[in-house]
Amino acid sequence: MLGRLNHVAIAVPDLAAATALYRDTLGAKVSAPQSLPEHGVTVVFIDTGNTKIELLEPVGEKSPIASFLEKSPAGGMHHICYEVDDIIAARDRLKAEGARVLGDGEPKIGAHGKPVLFLHPKDFLGTLVELEQAG
Numbered sequence: 001m002l003g004r005l006n007h008v009a010i011a012v013p014d015l016a017a018a019t020a021l022y023r024d025t026l027g028a029k030v031s032a033p034q035s036l037p038e039h040g041v042t043v044v045f046i047d048t049g050n051t052k053i054e055l056l057e058p059v060g061e062k063s064p065i066a067s068f069l070e071k072s073p074a075g076g077m078h079h080i081c082y083e084v085d086d087i088i089a090a091r092d093r094l095k096a097e098g099a100r101v102l103g104d105g106e107p108k109i110g111a112h113g114k115p116v117l118f119l120h121p122k123d124f125l126g127t128l129v130e131l132e133q134a135g
Contacts, residue, residue: 001085001093003134006083008051008079008081009077009130010077012055013057015033015042019044029046029047030045031044032044038109040058040062040063041057041063042056056078079130080129082132087115087117091107094119098123099119101117103118112132115133116130
């Protein structure tokens with residue numbers, strides 16, 4: 001079921017500063033900012049060759065990233081994203097095994113234009129897991 005690591009997401013209080021750090025200090029190739037109001041974030045992707053780093057900045061007070069930054073004002077790792085071949089089959093299998101899918105359980109369209117789901121961190125060793133439909 002589990003495919004390749006798609007990205008590691010880092011919540012940041014200042015997207016421009018975080019982007020500059022990766023681009024200027026680490027010499028990374030960075031994408032243009034992408035606004036995702038339905039997810040309450042603006043994102044930038046860092047291409048590392050074999051995977052990506054996603055920098056997340058909150059948009060609005062109801063953003064899940066805003067509440068994350070209240071607890072960790074400097075930012076930090078927010079979630080890890082794995083690809084799956086069939087997101088509905090993965091969801092159904094995980095739910096049958098007792099895993100909790102966040103939200104209403106229906107995939108939403110993520111930053112890459114593909115369906116995504118999030119799994120409760122208490123079910124995955126304290127880590128928020130995002131599943132993204134591959135291909």
